[in-house]
Amino acid sequence: MNVRQAPDYPEWPQYDEKEREGLxxxxxxxxxxxxxxxxxxxxxxxxAELHGAPHALAVTNGTHALELALQVMGVGPGSEVVVPAFTFISSSQAAQRLGAVAVPVDVDPHTYNIDVAAARAAVTSRTRAIMPVHMAGFLADMDALAELSADTGVPLLQDAAHAHAARWRGKRVGELGSIAAFSFQNGKLMTAGEGGAVIFPDTERYEAAFLRHSCGRPRTDRRYLHQxxxxxxxxxxxSAAVLRAQLSRLEAQIATRGERWAVLSPLLAAIDGVVPQRGDDRTDNxxxxxxxxxxxxxxxxxxNALVDRLVAAGVPAFAAFRAIYRTDAFWEIGAPDETPEQVAERCPNTEAISRDCVWLHHRVLLAGEQDMHRTAEIVAAAVAAV
Structure with missing residues (x-):
């Protein structure tokens, strides 16, 4: 097979008459x-219904979803939020922009999700939230995290920007007892270019968030009585009209991606030197x-050269996230009283993953089964050329 022939990946975003009709x-x-x-x-x-939550609040983007959720959880100056060191920078900046300190902890070397033992060690009397990020749609260990939350009294905020419609042991994200935040940015699993949502397990914090997201003004106010x-x-x-159309095909697309990953993952694992992400089996969707x-x-x-080879061969490939503490932005506000090297010393898995990990856009997994074989051949050739 000619590996120089690019697989037939579909375009993203996808749309049809449903989006047009909604607009x-x-x-x-x-x-x-x-x-x-x-x-x-x-x-x-x-x-909310799809995710098993009593309430959902749509907001401008996923970063704002995290920031709003943290605010109604009581995060602000003088508090701390435990975040995985391997994540997109919004996870930490949402806390930092509220005046809180973001405390990075290491991740599991196989799932790339937050290391629960490391999170436990980072909890102090100032910790107001622990933020697991469901990396690439594989849920963090929600059983162990629920136990940690119960033991410490510190609530969880699920950064579910990658985890639309995912389930943990049969439970949907909104049935896990904690607030969760989602993103609808252009590359996400459903999109309106930008957008976000927060789902709530209780009415009190939902109502508090609604006020905060609407200039502090009640729904029925006619006299500018901002509360x-x-x-x-x-x-x-x-945007909401587009998202309703996107939502209607989400579950079918996820099913296709699951089928294709079941083909692609062992093909990648068979390549000398390549180790695919391994999700926790308790993430059953x-x-x-x-x-x-x-x-x-x-x-x-x-x-980085490997990523460039993949892109040149027609594969939508990207370098993995840089460790958040390896960016200048992390240290501008709300940083812990440590140096980058001190944080790195307790985050060896994050250091390695940030250096050696590659990710392929999820539209790869919407292609045909034969395209998975072509993709693996291109990856094998690119790795061999390093």
Whole structure:
């Protein structure tokens, strides 16, 4: 087989007449913001139902979803939030922008999810939240994290930006007893270009978040009686209409990705030097936001060259996240009283994964089964050339 022939990956984002019909529906209803229209309300009900949550609140983006959730959890100046060191920077910046200190901890070398023992060791009297990130749609160890939360009294905030419709031992994300935040950014599993949502297990914090996301103003207020300090994080009606259409095909796409990962993962594992991400088997419906693999022992420069070879061969490949403490942004505000090297010393798995990991966009897993074989052949040739 000619490995120089690019597999037939579908484009992303995907759309059809459902998105067009939704946009026209939003346009013609005559009210284009959530307080007068119906698209955002309808989307919130549908998203909450899919995830088994009593309440969902749509917001402007996934970063704002995390920030709003942390705020209603009491995070602010003088508090700390435990975050995985291997994640997108929004996980830490959401806490830091509230004036809190983000405390990075190491991750598991196989799942790339937060190391629960490391999280336990990082909890102090100032800790107000522990934030597991469900990396690539494989859920963190929610059993052990629930035990940690119960033991310490520190609540969990699930960063579920990669985990739309995923389940843990049969339970949906909204049935796990903690707040969860989602992203609808352009590359995510469902998208309106930007957007986010927070799901809540209780009415009290949902109502508090609604006020905060709408400038502190109650739904029925007509006299500008703002009750709390807030900001404008409201999602617009056009984005919600698109997201309703995206939501309608989410589960079928996840099923396809699961079938394709079952083919691609062993093919990658058969390549000398390649180790695919291994999810916890208790995640019984991983959403496969990324197809991730490591090449242990490779240098960062060679990993970057590997990504360039894959891209040149037509594979949508990316270098994995940089350890958050290895960025200048992390140290600008809300950083722990440590040096980057001190944090790195207690995060050896994060150091290695940040250096040797590659991820493929989830549209790879929407291609045909034969394309999985072509993809593996291209990866094998690119790794051999390093």
């Amino acid at each position: 026209v529906r939003a346009l013609e209803q005559g009210q284009w913001w959530r307080m007068g229209g119906s698209e955002v309300d309808s989307f919130e009900r549908e998203f 709390v300090a807030g900001t404008n994080l409201r999602l617009n009606e056009f 991983p959403s496969h936001y990324m197809a991730m693999f490591r090449v242990p022992g490779i240098s960062e420069d060679d990993r």
